[in-house]
Amino acid sequence: MILAANANAQGSHVGEWRHPDAWDRPASNLENAVRLARIAEAGLFDLLFLADGNGVRNLDKPDLFAATSPSDRPAVFEPVTLLSALAMVTRHIGLVATTTTTYDEPYAVARRFASLDHISGGRAGWNLVTTSNPGDALNFSKEAHAPREDRYARAGEFADIVKGLWDSWADDAFSQDKASGRFLDPARVHALNHKGEHFSVAGPLNAPRPVQGHPVIFSAGQSEMGKELSARTADCVFAIEGTIERARTLYADLKARLPRYGRRPESLKILSGVTIFVGETEAEADALFQALEDLVSPAVGLDYLSKMIGHRMTGYALDEPMPDLEAEHVGPTGIGKAILGVARAEGLTVRQTYKRILPQMAGNLFKGSARQIADLMEEWYRTEACDGFMIAAPVVPTGLERLIRLVVPELQRRGLFRTAYEGRTLRDNLGLPRPANRFFSEPA
Amino acid sequence: MILAANANAQGSHVGEWRHPDAWDRPASNLENAVRLARIAEAGLFDLLFLADGNGVRNLDKPDLFAATSPSDRPAVFEPVTLLSALAMVTRHIGLVATTTTTYDEPYAVARRFASLDHISGGRAGWNLVTTSNPGDALNFSKEAHAPREDRYARAGEFADIVKGLWDSWADDAFSQDKASGRFLDPARVHALNHKGEHFSVAGPLNAPRPVQGHPVIFSAGQSEMGKELSARTADCVFAIEGTIERARTLYADLKARLPRYGRRPESLKILSGVTIFVGETEAEADALFQALEDLVSPAVGLDYLSKMIGHRMTGYALDEPMPDLEAEHVGPTGIGKAILGVARAEGLTVRQTYKRILPQMAGNLFKGSARQIADLMEEWYRTEACDGFMIAAPVVPTGLERLIRLVVPELQRRGLFRTAYEGRTLRDNLGLPRPANRFFSEPA
Ligand SMILES: Cc1cc2nc3c(=O)[nH]c(=O)nc-3n(C[C@H](O)[C@H](O)[C@H](O)COP(=O)(O)O)c2cc1C
Ligand SMILES: Cc1cc2nc3c(=O)[nH]c(=O)nc-3n(C[C@H](O)[C@H](O)[C@H](O)COP(=O)(O)O)c2cc1C
Numbered sequence: 001m002i003l004a005a006n007a008n009a010q011g012s013h014v015g016e017w018r019h020p021d022a023w024d025r026p027a028s029n030l031e032n033a034v035r036l037a038r039i040a041e042a043g044l045f046d047l048l049f050l051a052d053g054n055g056v057r058n059l060d061k062p063d064l065f066a067a068t069s070p071s072d073r074p075a076v077f078e079p080v081t082l083l084s085a086l087a088m089v090t091r092h093i094g095l096v097a098t099t100t101t102t103y104d105e106p107y108a109v110a111r112r113f114a115s116l117d118h119i120s121g122g123r124a125g126w127n128l129v130t131t132s133n134p135g136d137a138l139n140f141s142k143e144a145h146a147p148r149e150d151r152y153a154r155a156g157e158f159a160d161i162v163k164g165l166w167d168s169w170a171d172d173a174f175s176q177d178k179a180s181g182r183f184l185d186p187a188r189v190h191a192l193n194h195k196g197e198h199f200s201v202a203g204p205l206n207a208p209r210p211v212q213g214h215p216v217i218f219s220a221g222q223s224e225m226g227k228e229l230s231a232r233t234a235d236c237v238f239a240i241e242g243t244i245e246r247a248r249t250l251y252a253d254l255k256a257r258l259p260r261y262g263r264r265p266e267s268l269k270i271l272s273g274v275t276i277f278v279g280e281t282e283a284e285a286d287a288l289f290q291a292l293e294d295l296v297s298p299a300v301g302l303d304y305l306s307k308m309i310g311h312r313m314t315g316y317a318l319d320e321p322m323p324d325l326e327a328e329h330v331g332p333t334g335i336g337k338a339i340l341g342v343a344r345a346e347g348l349t350v351r352q353t354y355k356r357i358l359p360q361m362a363g364n365l366f367k368g369s370a371r372q373i374a375d376l377m378e379e380w381y382r383t384e385a386c387d388g389f390m391i392a393a394p395v396v397p398t399g400l401e402r403l404i405r406l407v408v409p410e411l412q413r414r415g416l417f418r419t420a421y422e423g424r425t426l427r428d429n430l431g432l433p434r435p436a437n438r439f440f441s442e443p444a
Numbered sequence: 445m446i447l448a449a450n451a452n453a454q455g456s457h458v459g460e461w462r463h464p465d466a467w468d469r470p471a472s473n474l475e476n477a478v479r480l481a482r483i484a485e486a487g488l489f490d491l492l493f494l495a496d497g498n499g500v501r502n503l504d505k506p507d508l509f510a511a512t513s514p515s516d517r518p519a520v521f522e523p524v525t526l527l528s529a530l531a532m533v534t535r536h537i538g539l540v541a542t543t544t545t546t547y548d549e550p551y552a553v554a555r556r557f558a559s560l561d562h563i564s565g566g567r568a569g570w571n572l573v574t575t576s577n578p579g580d581a582l583n584f585s586k587e588a589h590a591p592r593e594d595r596y597a598r599a600g601e602f603a604d605i606v607k608g609l610w611d612s613w614a615d616d617a618f619s620q621d622k623a624s625g626r627f628l629d630p631a632r633v634h635a636l637n638h639k640g641e642h643f644s645v646a647g648p649l650n651a652p653r654p655v656q657g658h659p660v661i662f663s664a665g666q667s668e669m670g671k672e673l674s675a676r677t678a679d680c681v682f683a684i685e686g687t688i689e690r691a692r693t694l695y696a697d698l699k700a701r702l703p704r705y706g707r708r709p710e711s712l713k714i715l716s717g718v719t720i721f722v723g724e725t726e727a728e729a730d731a732l733f734q735a736l737e738d739l740v741s742p743a744v745g746l747d748y749l750s751k752m753i754g755h756r757m758t759g760y761a762l763d764e765p766m767p768d769l770e771a772e773h774v775g776p777t778g779i780g781k782a783i784l785g786v787a788r789a790e791g792l793t794v795r796q797t798y799k800r801i802l803p804q805m806a807g808n809l810f811k812g813s814a815r816q817i818a819d820l821m822e823e824w825y826r827t828e829a830c831d832g833f834m835i836a837a838p839v840v841p842t843g844l845e846r847l848i849r850l851v852v853p854e855l856q857r858r859g860l861f862r863t864a865y866e867g868r869t870l871r872d873n874l875g876l877p878r879p880a881n882r883f884f885s886e887p888a
Binding site (some may be wrong): 003017018020022024025026027028049053054055056059063064065073074075077078080081082084085087088090103104105107108111112114115116118119135138139140141153169174176178181182183184186189198199200201203204205206207208219266270295297299331 | 461462464466468469470471472474497498499500503504505506507509517518519520521522525527529531533538547548549551552555556558559560562564577582583584585614618620622625626627628629630633635642643644645646647648649651652724739741744754
């Protein structure tokens with residue numbers, strides 16, 4: 001079972017930062033990031049994952065900063081710089097940074113991740129996104145976010161170029177032989193000379209081939225196009241599904257797409273996003289859940305609900321049933337519709353509705369004792385709802401520490417999780433082979 | 445006196461990597477980079493500097509790799525990722541990375557350097573270049589490098605945006621007050637909403653204001669436009685002049701440009717690039733010089749000379765006088781012309797000519813005993829040829845170690861160089877004030 005930890009040293013719940021256990025001053029706090037990385041590595045996690053965006057939303061709702069996804073937060077590190085730093089204080093854990101194909105250049109992305117892979121000794125991963133926040137366009141001299149089809153067409157070509165650039169040099173190209181004076185073998189370099197729809201990129205990359213051959217590629221798109229891109233080009237997918245049935249459907253769907261690209265099912269790992277509330281007992285987990293809820297004022301709750309459903313809820317009575325909003329009121333995400341559906345089906349009040357959605361920023365939610373959590377994880381894993389989990393702790397660091405102290409040993413007893421790192425690179429630990437160089441055969 | 449060290453863990457001389465004292469396997473070698481950073485910090489250097497480019501030249505001349513400037517080398521780290529890593533193994537030394545304004549985005553550059561500044565606790569610097577290698581264009585879906593005027597127009601607007609984004613948040617914007625639940629003060633953020641000739645950038649940046657307010661800005665342009673950009677917007681200039689007279693002229697020229705931008709002479713520091721051969725005695729320095737020369741075969745020497753003058757020299761007899769080449773044969777840089785001029789004036793042979801230019805990759809050359817070197821440095825400094833030096837060691841690490849062991853104490857005795865770091869940030873150590881935020885007054 002693969003376990004990934006959110007590397008944002010800040011919990012996923014909007015009330016989290018105010019909790020007494022939460023680290024003080026979470027805004028761009030390096031010390032916290034270092035401590036979190038060390039905790040996750042001591043817990044034998046496969047990797048740290050950093051979501052990212054290039055803009056700030058909700059400035060009009062400053063109390064929401066913690067409810068916005070990490071990619072909308074106003075005070076974060078740039079992911080690749082942070083993970084380069086964390087590479088120096090860790091030895092085993094994978095380091096996966098989000099970078100968009102929509103507002104960056106393939107040569108630059110290939111370089112940065114090759115560099116991170118060399119710095120970390122083969123622990124780098126790239127989470128390829130096409131950018132979820134349309135407003136980011138305005139930071140890159142664009143009038144608007146390109147439509148999804150265009151973003152994905154660009155993303156596909158982008159990923160191919162990046163992989164081609166990583167293959168610029170054979171693994172043995174840099175002989176660096178002092179005696180003969182031969183530094184590199186000019187027969188072991190390939191200039192890409194890519195010319196395509198969106199890009200023309202000459203190459204070669206000015207970096208030796210990455211330690212892993214290719215840093216591990218993650219993808220998180222959930223649309224049809226997103227899924228096709230993952231099936232064709234990704235090593236790992238982060239999926240967010242609220243129920244085990246839906247997760248199984250997505251799992252089967254993604255794995256079934258692989259043969260068309262000549263790939264085997266085990267070549268794509270699917271990680272399910274989940275926030276885990278664990279206690280020594282079920283009651284302790286419930287109490288933490290309640291404590292966080294109490295840190296969210298009704299004003300913040302209403303702002304948050306408004307954001308999620310795309311309709312301004314300020315002014316509605318908290319303890320009246322949710323109003324019956326017309327479909328046109330709700331935002332474009334589909335999430336808004338789902339929330340209103342649940343509220344209607346269960347007859348929730350406004351207050352109950354916002355409380356229901358507060359803790360679920362990372363999608364799914366597991367809550368209970370260590371045994372209950374391990375049971376859920378085992379069930380998801382064994383019934384092919386996922387190959388592992390992308391875990392957000394409700395409170396950082398205690399949520400992660402408690403998970404490592406209580407749940408990880410239970411998973412280990414059941415033979416579901418490692419008791420020591422298997423290999424040297426992220427690929428080794430994920431059970432993914434090192435890709436062959438498309439331009440050169442292996443050294444003799 | 446400011447002292448900066450080249451952070452490329454590889455010497456400036458084309459024969460260097462073959463020298464017995466040179467580190468083995470210099471291609472993207474992290475361990476060497478870490479050792480070099482620690483050596484420079486132990487020597488109280490102000491900063492580490494990383495040149496950069498986004499392409500590989502001279503693939504047809506593989507033996508030249510070490511003669512190409514660091515920005516053309518085929519196997520280097522991406523500078524910001526490397527310096528983020530080095531931030532974790534150093535405490536005082538400044539970390540200056542080169543990034544081009546021609547093939548990058550101001551929002552992205554502002555983020556990466558803000559992030560590096562937070563990670564390093566205020567030690568980041570940005571060396572702004574417009575890219576010297578025209579071939580880099582082909583890696584960024586451009587048919588050709590834009591003309592210098594266009595590149596500098598873009599660069600000026602780019603730098604203004606970056607500074608504006610660094611000022612997005614007042615220094616006290618992120619109150620992060622758990623008790624009140626107030627994370628940030630929405631009155632202390634400024635969205636840039638820049639709309640200009642080359643860019644439109646909304647902002648705000650998703651990072652708190654950098655520790656230094658603005659990371660230190662370096663610039664290395666030597667053209668009229670380059671000098672104007674430096675005078676308007678840079679904190680430091682790297683200059684390369686081969687004689688003290690020319691360095692003084694440039695120094696006076698640059699400083700005289702400042703009042704027009706409302707700046708005082710001491711607000712711009714001028715560092716002179718120099719390769720230093722130092723020995724316990726003058727004879728020892730000469731011997732090292734000779735040893736390096738002997739590592740350069742005639743074939744490599746001719747390739748190198750060909751590259752520098754822009755005319756293919758293979759086939760010319762080594763011990764005949766340099767041919768009288770027509771001006772149209774020589775490259776566009778002006779360097780070629782200068783080399784031919786020296787060869788003609790001094791009646792050098794082909795072999796003597798390539799030997800003359802081999803060690804001067806970083807421009808100027810000082811050679812001698814510790815006292816002779818200190819005398820030269822003092823003269824340059826006291827007679828306003830520079831405010832300090834950007835030092836390339838002929839052999840890494842021994843060249844730098846010897847300099848620190850022999851020359852630094854001599855400079856300290858003369859009261860020219862620090863005996864301990866003065867401050868916490870790179871600005872502190874350079875004697876540059878922290879810039880005010882253009883949008884917010886200081887916290888009450
Ligand atoms: C677990 C997960 C993590 C994501 N992380 C990011 C992110 O860091 N940055 C981002 O711009 N989008 C992120 N996304 C959004 C996706 O890139 C994508 O835009 C979204 O899932 C919608 O899918 P589609 O673009 O294929 O329609 C993430 C999505 C998921 C499911
Ligand atoms: C000390 C020094 C360091 C430089 N470093 C770089 C570099 O790392 N990358 C680069 O593209 N150009 C570099 N340059 C080149 C300058 O950016 C610039 O292109 C060159 O000095 C010519 O000046 P001009 O562009 O103003 O004509 C450097 C120049 C000097 C003098």
